[in-house]
Amino acid sequence: MESARTFTSALGDWREDHKSLTTSLADAVREAVLDGRISVGSPLPAERTLAAALGVSRGTVVAGLAELRDDGWLRTRHGSRSVVRLPPRLTERTAPWSVDRGQVAGATRIDLTAAVTAAPHGAYLAALERATGRCATLLVDSGTSTAGLPSLREAVADRYTRAGLPTRPDQILITSGAMAALHLLVDQLHDRRRPVLVEQPTFPGALAVLRGRRARMITSPVTADGWDLDRFAETVRTDRPGLAYVMPDFHNPTGAMMSAAARSRLAALDLPVVADETMRDLDLRLSPSPERHLTGPNVINIGSTSKVFWSGLRVGWIRASAARIRELLLNPLQPPLSPPPLEQLIADELLRDISSVLAERTAQLRAQRDHLVALLAGGDWTYTTPPGGLAVWLRLHHTTAAASTRRATRAGLMLSPGPTFAADRTLTHYLRIPFTATTDVLDHAGRILRESAGAPEAMR
Amino acid sequence: MESARTFTSALGDWREDHKSLTTSLADAVREAVLDGRISVGSPLPAERTLAAALGVSRGTVVAGLAELRDDGWLRTRHGSRSVVRLPPRLTERTAPWSVDRGQVAGATRIDLTAAVTAAPHGAYLAALERATGRCATLLVDSGTSTAGLPSLREAVADRYTRAGLPTRPDQILITSGAMAALHLLVDQLHDRRRPVLVEQPTFPGALAVLRGRRARMITSPVTADGWDLDRFAETVRTDRPGLAYVMPDFHNPTGAMMSAAARSRLAALDLPVVADETMRDLDLRLSPSPERHLTGPNVINIGSTSKVFWSGLRVGWIRASAARIRELLLNPLQPPLSPPPLEQLIADELLRDISSVLAERTAQLRAQRDHLVALLAGGDWTYTTPPGGLAVWLRLHHTTAAASTRRATRAGLMLSPGPTFAADRTLTHYLRIPFTATTDVLDHAGRILRESAGAPEAMR
Numbered sequence: 001m002e003s004a005r006t007f008t009s010a011l012g013d014w015r016e017d018h019k020s021l022t023t024s025l026a027d028a029v030r031e032a033v034l035d036g037r038i039s040v041g042s043p044l045p046a047e048r049t050l051a052a053a054l055g056v057s058r059g060t061v062v063a064g065l066a067e068l069r070d071d072g073w074l075r076t077r078h079g080s081r082s083v084v085r086l087p088p089r090l091t092e093r094t095a096p097w098s099v100d101r102g103q104v105a106g107a108t109r110i111d112l113t114a115a116v117t118a119a120p121h122g123a124y125l126a127a128l129e130r131a132t133g134r135c136a137t138l139l140v141d142s143g144t145s146t147a148g149l150p151s152l153r154e155a156v157a158d159r160y161t162r163a164g165l166p167t168r169p170d171q172i173l174i175t176s177g178a179m180a181a182l183h184l185l186v187d188q189l190h191d192r193r194r195p196v197l198v199e200q201p202t203f204p205g206a207l208a209v210l211r212g213r214r215a216r217m218i219t220s221p222v223t224a225d226g227w228d229l230d231r232f233a234e235t236v237r238t239d240r241p242g243l244a245y246v247m248p249d250f251h252n253p254t255g256a257m258m259s260a261a262a263r264s265r266l267a268a269l270d271l272p273v274v275a276d277e278t279m280r281d282l283d284l285r286l287s288p289s290p291e292r293h294l295t296g297p298n299v300i301n302i303g304s305t306s307k308v309f310w311s312g313l314r315v316g317w318i319r320a321s322a323a324r325i326r327e328l329l330l331n332p333l334q335p336p337l338s339p340p341p342l343e344q345l346i347a348d349e350l351l352r353d354i355s356s357v358l359a360e361r362t363a364q365l366r367a368q369r370d371h372l373v374a375l376l377a378g379g380d381w382t383y384t385t386p387p388g389g390l391a392v393w394l395r396l397h398h399t400t401a402a403a404s405t406r407r408a409t410r411a412g413l414m415l416s417p418g419p420t421f422a423a424d425r426t427l428t429h430y431l432r433i434p435f436t437a438t439t440d441v442l443d444h445a446g447r448i449l450r451e452s453a454g455a456p457e458a459m460r
Numbered sequence: 461m462e463s464a465r466t467f468t469s470a471l472g473d474w475r476e477d478h479k480s481l482t483t484s485l486a487d488a489v490r491e492a493v494l495d496g497r498i499s500v501g502s503p504l505p506a507e508r509t510l511a512a513a514l515g516v517s518r519g520t521v522v523a524g525l526a527e528l529r530d531d532g533w534l535r536t537r538h539g540s541r542s543v544v545r546l547p548p549r550l551t552e553r554t555a556p557w558s559v560d561r562g563q564v565a566g567a568t569r570i571d572l573t574a575a576v577t578a579a580p581h582g583a584y585l586a587a588l589e590r591a592t593g594r595c596a597t598l599l600v601d602s603g604t605s606t607a608g609l610p611s612l613r614e615a616v617a618d619r620y621t622r623a624g625l626p627t628r629p630d631q632i633l634i635t636s637g638a639m640a641a642l643h644l645l646v647d648q649l650h651d652r653r654r655p656v657l658v659e660q661p662t663f664p665g666a667l668a669v670l671r672g673r674r675a676r677m678i679t680s681p682v683t684a685d686g687w688d689l690d691r692f693a694e695t696v697r698t699d700r701p702g703l704a705y706v707m708p709d710f711h712n713p714t715g716a717m718m719s720a721a722a723r724s725r726l727a728a729l730d731l732p733v734v735a736d737e738t739m740r741d742l743d744l745r746l747s748p749s750p751e752r753h754l755t756g757p758n759v760i761n762i763g764s765t766s767k768v769f770w771s772g773l774r775v776g777w778i779r780a781s782a783a784r785i786r787e788l789l790l791n792p793l794q795p796p797l798s799p800p801p802l803e804q805l806i807a808d809e810l811l812r813d814i815s816s817v818l819a820e821r822t823a824q825l826r827a828q829r830d831h832l833v834a835l836l837a838g839g840d841w842t843y844t845t846p847p848g849g850l851a852v853w854l855r856l857h858h859t860t861a862a863a864s865t866r867r868a869t870r871a872g873l874m875l876s877p878g879p880t881f882a883a884d885r886t887l888t889h890y891l892r893i894p895f896t897a898t899t900d901v902l903d904h905a906g907r908i909l910r911e912s913a914g915a916p917e918a919m920r
Contacts, residue, residue, distance in 0.1 A: 034601075086600060091599075114602065128595070132585075136585065139579040140557045142771055143576075143771040176797075179795060180796035183792075311603040311604045312598060312800055332671070333793075336637055340774045340800065346802075
């Protein structure tokens with residue numbers, strides 16, 4: 001912070017009528033830090049100067065800063081200026097602050113439309129520091145796009161190999177996420193004369209990619225009980241899709257995990273199958289026992305660091321035959337979908353550390369899942385406790401997803417309704433409830449949900 | 461470096477028969493550092509330990525390290541271990557090391573197929589450090605894709621405004637480079653029933669994007685003298701293209717700059733024009749006097765940090781109407797083409813520093829351009845000194861680009877032949893010669909070029 005003037009201009013119009021001056025000031029500072037208008041690590045102006053610049057008494061400033069200090073937003077070393085920091089409760093949680101805006105001013109608005117997490121703060125900053133050291137060498141070269149940094153392709157290949165699917169680095173193409181991978185694969189595999197088979201429900205991002213390519217879609221159902229492979233195989237026989245997109249390892253949104261038997265049957269079908277394993281590492285069972293990767297001559301695996309580490313990393317990959325990878329590199333979309341070398345280095349560093357990051361994150365997510373499941377008990381709906389992933393898939397009994405989300409939004413809770421996850425916009429009686437909020441925020445969300453969707457329409 | 465074993469394994473099979481053991485060792489360390497197998501900043505094992513691990517005498521190790529130290533690859537503080545570093549001659553040049561592999565073992569291979577530069581080393585690392593501080597706040601949120609970080613959209617908009625083209629932040633969409641921008645714009649603007657008008661020659665990356673979308677292309681010529689707007693307008697009238705792609709500010713590969721009169725006529729034509737201004741800041745004139753941005757109701761500007769800062773940053777943008785930007789955000793390709801927040805912060809920090817970075821880079825590039833132009837004098841070819849950009853566009857008199865590049869490749873110089881830059885694969889008598897190498901390497905390249913393309917076929 002260069003001066004009191006810069007500081008006050010970052011606060012903008014900070015006075016709020018319904019709050020005391022002290023609380024208004026503290027809240028405004030918190031908001032400005034979270035919005036990036038005031039940098040973490042920047043020193044605060046002196047109290048007297050600040051009071052003058054803000055046009056308030058020194059007492060108000062002292063009280064406001066005391067509130068911030070008590071709440072973890074300031075670090076004061078004896079005899080020196082206070083420095084802005086993020087409170088540990090924000091850096092140590094998996095819930096992104098935008099879900100509840102860090103509860104800065106009380107959780108008046110809860111956004112659970114996306115199932116995403118914040119970065120593992122300490123591990124991420126440590127990985128970034130190590131990556132910065134390694135990046136110095138890359139900076140003396142051109143930095144143009146490649147199939148991926150050799151060390152990252154190797155690290156990703158090694159993880160497949162250790163999980164029982166032998167993989168060489170030349171079978172890996174690094175992309176800017178799983179949806180980047182899907183774009184490239186649809187370009188390569190989609191035959192416009194034939195439909196694409198997707199699960200019902202499925203990931204809305206994949207639906208967007210396929211709709212964008214004007215693919216005709218046909219569906220096969222997935223429930224909490226899993227995949228009906230008889231029906232899947234029948235659909236392949238009758239509708240002759242040219243491509244299938246599936247999520248066998250913690251299906252989004254149901255959280256289901258494909259059985260070994262279903263994997264064998266799926267892999268034996270005669271069509272290219274893109275298996276999106278973005279959620280694979282979010283195994284929330286107390287004793288995780290991962291299934292083998294879906295594999296076979298027709299199977300292409302895609303993965304991502306977005307759910308395990310951070311969406312802002314934008315690093316994913318395709319695992320396929322080396323010949324297919326070489327062909328994918330000819331697509332003019334590949335270079336702009338190749339992530340920056342620095343982000344690849346961060347991913348490489350984080351992957352070395354993945355077990356400790358995962359242990360902490362899955363423990364938090366498991367506690368949140370269990371909390372949400374307990375809150376949902378006895379409502380006018382059906383659900384199953386998901387073994388992994390980030391959400392509970394709720395079937396409503398007496399009201400529609402549209403009506404429920406409308407009511408919930410009015411009460412301050414935003415959710416994604418079932419049709420978002422359906423190629424044909426059906427699933428009108430389902431809701432996805434992410435457990436990517438802290439337990440106290442889930443309590444609040446649970447109350448709103450019960451009022452919005454938990455009882456028959458007639459009872460309201 | 462954890463141990464002598466890690467160090468020696470990073471060197472691999474380092475003995476080369478035609479070199480002394482000392483030089484073999486020094487070269488192997490240099491290569492390993494440049495390939496990222498040995499990190500910058502890592503301490504070297506003790507000489508005695510290293511000698512044992514490598515199976516050579518301590519004298520060989522001492523001599524090898526002395527050679528590295530003299531050459532700038534080691535930093536030794538009194539009484540402590542030597543630490544690996546990059547020599548200033550590599551961090552202070554704009555030539556990427558892969559052009560001549562840092563002349564590690566004598567410039568036996570010169571790769572001038574691409575016109576790209578290394579990063580401004582010190583400025584880049586400083587920007588990265590500042591961006592790391594700002595990134596801490598972003599890590600507590602979800603990091604999902606947006607139209608761009610508000611501060612970066614503002615910084616880009618401000619640069620347009622200051623250059624005389626008033627722009628609001630909501631008119632800017634941040635993309636992962638100019639080609640990402642072109643992909644999105646072609647999706648939005650290309651009408652399959654109508655051809656796309658491109659310059660001849662033009663940037664091969666743009667040709668790849670348009671070929672990938674199966675666009676039919678028609679061309680209008682650009683020479684060192686500039687654009688023939690009579691002919692351009694005539695082509696628009698007769699062939700009715702639905703879209704044009706042009707590079708008015710330091711056209712790639714000719715380096716030409718569009719006149720104010722041509723800008724007015726082009727902007728008045730009745731078709732959407734994508735103006736790629738990636739090279740705009742590489743003004744190599746002693747007294748730069750930039751033209752106004754190409755502008756008009758049909759003009760969409762795209763830009764990038766790839767040529768000014770570094771290709772590895774992967775940050776570019778689109779400037780258009782706010783309504784068009786909102787529509788571009790609906791393309792499912794937009795999220796995977798949205799650069800990671802950290803890279804956007806680096807771009808934001810670098811843009812604040814752009815004048816000092818540009819002053820240094822353009823001075824180096826100008827010297828290299830002038831050196832190359834002097835070398836080319838008197839050859840059997842025609843060229844004009846380009847006012848900006850990264851290359852000289854050479855018209856050969858008595859030999860083809862294909863024959864010349866074949867001969868040059870055998871002598872160790874790789875170049876891009878004219879047809880690479882032609883929508884219809886013509887321009888068979890042109891070569892692009894980037895001046896993105898150091899002057900001593902350009903000397904060497906000039907000799908090879910003269911032998912490969914400089915004299916009539918019959919004289920050889």
